[in-house]
Amino acid sequence: MKELERARWRCRRGLLELDIVLQRFMDQYYTQLDESGLEQFERLLALPDNDLWDLITARQVTTDDNLQQVLELLQKS
Template sequence: MKERERARWRCRRGLLELDVVLQRFMDKHYAALDEAGIRQFEMLLDFPDTDLWHMIVQKDEDEGKADLQPVLRLLQSV
């Protein structure tokens, strides 16, 4: 539970749109993530707001982030 609350706290960002998407993700998908999914989500939260937002709205098509795609697709679905 502590890990979930820490992740929820990290979802509080500077962009309102990003806050909304991340909170919906937490409500819908976070509890079902396995260890690898949680690590991917934590790695995504390390990105600056604008970079993360561009990835979510598919403006950043960088193949170098292929290892983050499973969780990124879930974020894009909310």
């Protein structure tokens, strides 16, 4: 449970739109992620807010196929 709370804290960002998407993702998908998915999510959270938002809104495309699974879930959120 401590890991879940830590992840929720890391989802607090500077963009309101990003906060909303990340909180929906946490509520709907986070607990269903396997180890690889959790790692992908952490890598996405390490991105600057604007870069992450651009990936979620498909203004920017990632060249890293490993991030695609979690990115698609974020786009559904």
